[in-house]
Amino acid sequence: MRVFGEPMVSWDAHMPAGMLLKSTPVASSIDAPQRGHTLVDYCDAAGLPRLITDEDIIPVETFVGYGRWFQEKLVPGLERVRVVSVDQRQAGGFEVKLDSGEQFAARAVVVATGLSGLARLPRELGAAAPDGPSPAGPVSHSAQHHDLTRYAGQELIVVGAGQSALETAVLAAEAGARVRVVARGRRSVAFGGPPWEQPKLRPESPFGRAWSLYAFSYYAQAYRHLPAGTRHYLTRRVLGPLGAWWLRERFEGKVEAREVRRIATAGTREGRPVLTVETLGGRSRELTADHVIAATGYRVDLAALSFLGHGLRARLAVSRGTPKLGPGYASSVPGLYFTGMLAGSSYGPVMRFVCGTEFASPRLARHLAAAYRS
Known part of the structure; x- marks a missing residue:
């Protein structure tokens, strides 16, 4: 071998x-x-x-x-x-x-x-990076970053609502950037509860106490027999976007969170990225920054x-x-x-x-x- x-x-x-x-x-x-x-x-x-x-x-x-x-x-x-x-x-x-x-x-x-x-860049954000995502360009993916101090003193937009997005935003803010998180959906920016608040009468799994998490962890053999649509839905949604319980204190009051219905378009103006978003109220609004990081997963x-x-x-x-x-x-x-x-x-x-x-x-x-x- x-x-x-x-x-x-x-x-x-x-x-x-x-x-x-x-x-x-x-x-x-x-x-x-x-x-x-x-x-x-x-x-x-x-x-x-x-x-x-x-x-x-x-x-x-x-x-x-x-x-x-x-x-x-x-x-x-x-x-x-x-x-x-x-x-x-x-x-x-x-x-x-x-x-x-x-x-x-x-x-x-x-x-x-x-x-x-396998880094995923949504099509609408890709329009602002025709040559591909890059930390030196208007749009990058979170997987392209090891040192966020390069954005100290700059305006940064982080797109996403999962741990990667929220922690990237916190680390960039702590490095001196002015950071906004743009996430799709109402109450999309959320954090899990601490372990001592987990319900006691549910089975333990590596991901927390819940019957569903227990089944996914220890009976994965049966998963492949589910209908294809169900499998893809569960793979995408189970253990979905949620910040860690210990990150909340570092996030709140230090990073602006903007929840929107969707990002309609993305482009550049004088070399800076410009996002056109549809607000939860249905209005169109422009957001600009020095750089956009797509923490949109894989x-x-x-x-x-x-x-x-x-x-x-x-x-x-x-x-x-x-x-x-x-x-x-x-x-x-x-x-x-x-x-x-x-x-x-x-x-x-x-x-x-x-x-x-x-x-x-x-x-x-x-x-x-x-x-x-x-």
Whole structure:
């Protein structure tokens, strides 16, 4: 077996410095085949404060360190090169090419690329960035920012209502920017309650106390049997936009929140972005700033996975741009597997989170072992 990629690159390079994870410690450990590799184990090994309770908050730097420690312990043979293409071979299996120039045959391929290439920029905002989103241009995506101090003293609009939008806005404001959050819908900017306010008579899950969250966390196997429309709806809406309970105090009174019906158009005037929004009252209003950050999340779209050959992608059974997966995370192309966020529409919203590895990893490994035992 060979494993390729750069460990924790999305978290290290595409998340803002000073970020704190919304997920709790119990939801942030990577599944391992043996004991001794949880987030708490890493904290002990690194001499850091133990992160155990739901009230403990995880700095992104600690999480990046944990992921790299996990890799060094359990996947020491990781090859830090990029896969540039995967194509089917007529004789069976796949032809894999690396950016190092190496080319080889593989019987099976597991795609676990996380958020890479899946940043979503709404079409109306894209009109203000015809050359693509960029921190140096009028519009960027939140995944393009590591250092928000570049906007100190500037007017900034952050579009979105989830944790990414609200925390990006707070960090930019704390760095000296004048920040407005523009979110779609009435009461769209909201924060969760602290853990001690969670209802006690509901089952626990890594995401909180609720029967639905418990089912999504521990019975994901049944999710793929739901009707396609239901699956896509739940994947999009469950655990939807909501700020962390600990972020509210840093947000209120420091960041302006503007809730609108929709962003109608976006453009530029003298190099500055201009948004035309429809207010909740139905009126049209212009909003201007020095820069707009679209904290509008990620969307699975196989077309964005350019390393998968066009012929291979054409043979995949898909549903709304996402791979349709069977038992063991197997796609419709024999030998090709998808996991992580790429498996969300088949196995549910738990696949968007690190704790989803507890469900996915052993099932995928068993399927691979059974299919390629010899």
